[in-house]
Amino acid sequence: MDIRFKSFKIENLVRKKWKKIGLGDPENDWGKIPFSMIMPPPNANGSLHMGHALMLTIEDIFARYNRMRGKKVLWLPGFDHAGFETLVVFEKELEKKGLSRFDFEEKKLYKEIFKFVKEKIKEIRKQEEFLGISCSWKYEKFTLDKDIVNLVIKTFEKLKKDKLVEEGERLVNWCPKHQTAFSDLEVVLKEKDSFLYYIKYGPFTVATTRPETILADVGFAANPKDSRYSHFNKKIKFYHPILEKEVEFYFILDEGVDPNFGTGVLKITPGHDFFDFELAKKYNLPYIHIFDEKGRINLKDSIYYGLKKDEARKLILEKLKEKGLLEKIEPYKTYIPVCYKCETEIEPRPMKQWFLLVDKKFKLNKKLSKLVGKKEASLKEITKIAIEKDLIQFYPERFKKAILVWLENLKDWNISRQIVWGIKIPGSKDVFDTWFSSSQWPVITIKSFGRKLQKFYPTTIMETGYDILYFWVSRMIFMGLYLTGELPFKKVYLHGLLRDEKGQKMSKSKGNVINPLEVAQKYGIDSLRISFIMQTEAGKDVIISEKKFIGAQRFLNKVWNASRFIILNKKKFKDIKMNIKNDEDFKKLMEFKKEYLKLMEELKISIAFENLYKFFWFEFADKIIEKHKDKIYQKDKKSFYICFSILKELLKMLHPFMPFLTEYLWQELKEKKPLCYERI
Numbered sequence: 001m002d003i004r005f006k007s008f009k010i011e012n013l014v015r016k017k018w019k020k021i022g023l024g025d026p027e028n029d030w031g032k033i034p035f036s037m038i039m040p041p042p043n044a045n046g047s048l049h050m051g052h053a054l055m056l057t058i059e060d061i062f063a064r065y066n067r068m069r070g071k072k073v074l075w076l077p078g079f080d081h082a083g084f085e086t087l088v089v090f091e092k093e094l095e096k097k098g099l100s101r102f103d104f105e106e107k108k109l110y111k112e113i114f115k116f117v118k119e120k121i122k123e124i125r126k127q128e129e130f131l132g133i134s135c136s137w138k139y140e141k142f143t144l145d146k147d148i149v150n151l152v153i154k155t156f157e158k159l160k161k162d163k164l165v166e167e168g169e170r171l172v173n174w175c176p177k178h179q180t181a182f183s184d185l186e187v188v189l190k191e192k193d194s195f196l197y198y199i200k201y202g203p204f205t206v207a208t209t210r211p212e213t214i215l216a217d218v219g220f221a222a223n224p225k226d227s228r229y230s231h232f233n234k235k236i237k238f239y240h241p242i243l244e245k246e247v248e249f250y251f252i253l254d255e256g257v258d259p260n261f262g263t264g265v266l267k268i269t270p271g272h273d274f275f276d277f278e279l280a281k282k283y284n285l286p287y288i289h290i291f292d293e294k295g296r297i298n299l300k301d302s303i304y305y306g307l308k309k310d311e312a313r314k315l316i317l318e319k320l321k322e323k324g325l326l327e328k329i330e331p332y333k334t335y336i337p338v339c340y341k342c343e344t345e346i347e348p349r350p351m352k353q354w355f356l357l358v359d360k361k362f363k364l365n366k367k368l369s370k371l372v373g374k375k376e377a378s379l380k381e382i383t384k385i386a387i388e389k390d391l392i393q394f395y396p397e398r399f400k401k402a403i404l405v406w407l408e409n410l411k412d413w414n415i416s417r418q419i420v421w422g423i424k425i426p427g428s429k430d431v432f433d434t435w436f437s438s439s440q441w442p443v444i445t446i447k448s449f450g451r452k453l454q455k456f457y458p459t460t461i462m463e464t465g466y467d468i469l470y471f472w473v474s475r476m477i478f479m480g481l482y483l484t485g486e487l488p489f490k491k492v493y494l495h496g497l498l499r500d501e502k503g504q505k506m507s508k509s510k511g512n513v514i515n516p517l518e519v520a521q522k523y524g525i526d527s528l529r530i531s532f533i534m535q536t537e538a539g540k541d542v543i544i545s546e547k548k549f550i551g552a553q554r555f556l557n558k559v560w561n562a563s564r565f566i567i568l569n570k571k572k573f574k575d576i577k578m579n580i581k582n583d584e585d586f587k588k589l590m591e592f593k594k595e596y597l598k599l600m601e602e603l604k605i606s607i608a609f610e611n612l613y614k615f616f617w618f619e620f621a622d623k624i625i626e627k628h629k630d631k632i633y634q635k636d637k638k639s640f641y642i643c644f645s646i647l648k649e650l651l652k653m654l655h656p657f658m659p660f661l662t663e664y665l666w667q668e669l670k671e672k673k674p675l676c677y678e679r680i
C-alpha cells in the first residue's frame with residue numbers, strides 16, 4: 001500500500017472492479033425491496049458539465065446507500081433529444097459553416113442532427129462512466145428510441161380519446177428568428193425603454209406601444225364602470241386613418257379593461273395580443289393575422305405588406321402625424337416577452353396547434369378516482385389534490401407551496417413545435433414539444449421493458465434541479481397520474497444551482513465555469529463529490545471553489561492515513577473475533593450510526609456527511625486510534641479489534657459519498673465482498 005494516496009491509480013482499479021461485478025444491475029443486488037430513480041436524461045447536445053456532475057453525485061449517493069441498506073436498486077439512465085435546445089446548438093454549428101437550417105431539406109436535416117446527437121451521447125456516456133456512477137446501464141433509454149416514440153404517440157392517442165388534447169387555432173408565442181411556437185414557460189420578460197403613443201382614433205384617443213398593429217384592429221374596449229365611455233354604442237362607424245376607408249368597429253364593455261391605462265380605451269387586436277384574443281373569443285369578434293412567420297406584415301392588400309414591424313411603424317406614425325392624429329408620445333418603461341434563447345421579441349400569432357387542456361374535466365379511472373376522491377376532474381385538479389394530500393414529499397418542503405401557486409395560474413399547454421427535430425405529431429407537420437415526451441419519462445421508460453421493471457413503478461425518488469420544477473416535475477406529476485392512476489414518484493428532491501466563491505452563477509460569459517472532469521483529474525473524483533455535498537442542503541445553491549476541492553482532498557488523505565495504519569498492522573493479528581459491544585468507543589460509534597441512518601433516510605445527506613467527517617477526523621483518528629496506538633504496537637488484540645471494527649463501519653458509512661477510496665481500502669482490508677454490496 002502506497003504511503004501517499006493517489007486518486008487516479010485507485011480510481012482505475014476500482015472502476016474496473018465495479019464493471020466486472022456488474023454494479024448497477026438491480027439483478028445483482030442482494031436486497032429484495034425495490035428502490036428506483038429515473039435519472040434526468042442529459043440533453044444529448046453537449047458534454048457533461050458541473051450541473052450534471054452534481055446531479056449524478058447526489059443520485060449516486062442515494063443509489064449506493066439504498067443498495068447497502070438492502071434495496072434492489074434501479075437507477076435508470078437516459079438521454080434527451082432536447083428538441084428545440086438541440087436545434088439551437090446544431091444551428092450554431094451550421095452558422096460557423098455559413099449555413100442555416102432553412103438551407104436543408106427536412107429529412108436530410110433530421111439525419112444530420114441525429115448523427116450529431118449520437119456522437120454526443122457516446123461522449124457523455126463515457127464521461128458518466130468515468131465518474132464511476134452506479135446506475136443501471138443496461139436499461140439506458142433515449143427519447144427517440146423506437147419503443148419510446150411509440151409510447152409517446154400512444155399517450156397522445158389516449159389524450160385525444162379523452163378529449164384532453166385539441167387542435168385549434170389560438171394565439172401562440174412565436175419567435176420570428178427561430179420560427180417556432182413556444183409554451184408560456186419558454187418566454188421571458190425583458191425590461192425595455194419604449195414609448196406610449198396617444199392616437200386619435202375614431203371617436204377616441206387610444207394609447208399603444210405598438211401603433212403598427214392598428215392594421216389589425218377590430219374594435220375598442222373600455223371598462224363598464226368608466227363613465228367616460230359607458231354610453232357608447234356597440235358598433236361604431238368611422239373613417240380609419242390608416243386603412244383610409246370607412247370601417248365598422250365593435251365597442252365592448254368588459255371588466256378586464258384597466259381604466260387607468262392610457263386613456264382607458266383599448267384598441268382590440270386579437271391577432272396579436274393575448275388579452276385581446278380572449279376578449280374576441282368572449283364576444284365573438286373576428287381576428288386578423290397581422291404578422292407572418294418572419295415577423296413581417298402579412299396583409300396582402302395593404303401597402304405595408306412585407307414590411308418589418310419597425311418599418312411599418314415608422315410609416316404609420318408619419319401618416320398619423322401628417323393628419324394631426326398623433327396627440328402625444330410618452331416615454332414608457334415596459335416588459336416585453338422575448339424568446340428565452342435569442343431574446344428576439346415574441347410576436348404572438350394565431351396558429352393551428354395542438355393544446356393539452358389542463359382545465360378540462362375527464363372521467364377518472366378507478367385507481368385515480370380513489371386516489372383523488374372524485375369521479376371527474378381536470379389534470380390541474382388531480383395534480384393539486386395529490387400534492388395537497390401530501391402524497392408526494394418535497395425536499396425542501398417549500399417547493400410544495402411553490403408548485404401549488406404555479407398550478408393555479410397554469411394555462412393550456414401548446415405542445416406543437418414547428419421544427420424537424422423531435423417526435424412527429426401523428427397527421428401533422430409539427431413535432432411535439434420536447435417536454436411532452438419528458439413529462440411521461442418515468443412511466444414510459446419503465447413500461448418500455450414490459451413487465452420486467454414493473455415492480456419499480458412508482459419510482460422512489462425524483463432528484464433534479466429546482467430550476468425545472470415547473471417545466472418538468474409538475475408535468476411529470478400530472479402525466480404520471482393520468483397514465484397510471486399513480487404518482488410517478490413518492491419523493492422529489494430538488495438541488496440548487498451551482499455558484500462560484502463569490503456566489504455568482506456559473507456561466508460562460510462570466511468565465512467562471514469549472515469543468516468537472518478537469519477537477520476530477522486534478523483532485524480525484526471523490527474530492528469532487530465531497531465538494532458538492534459539503535454545506536449544501538436540498539434546495540440551497542451549491543458553492544464550488546478550489547478551496548473546497550483542496551479541503552476535500554485533505555480529508556481523503558486523513559482517511560487514507562488512518563486506514564493505512566490499521567491495514568499495515570492487520571498482518572500481526574490473525575482472524576480475531578471478539579465481543580466489543582460494551583466498549584465505550586464502539587458504543588459511541590453505534591450511537592453515531594443510528595443518527596447517520598436517520599439523517600440518510602430523511603435525505604439530509606449533507607449533514608450526514610459533515611458528521612461523518614467530524615467523527616472520522618476528531619473522534620476516530622485523533623482520539624480512538626491515538627488511545628490504542630501503543631497497545632496495537634504491543635500486539636494487543638482487543639485494541640486492534642476495536643479500531644479495526646470502527647474503521648470498517650466508518651468506511652461503509654462513507655462509501656456512498658466517496659466510493660472510490662473506500663472501496664479500495666476495503667479491498668486492502670482483505671474483505672471478501674466488495675464494499676458496494678456490503679450492508680450498512
Ligand SMILES: [Zn+2]
Binds near residue numbers: 339344
Ligand atoms: Zn428565438
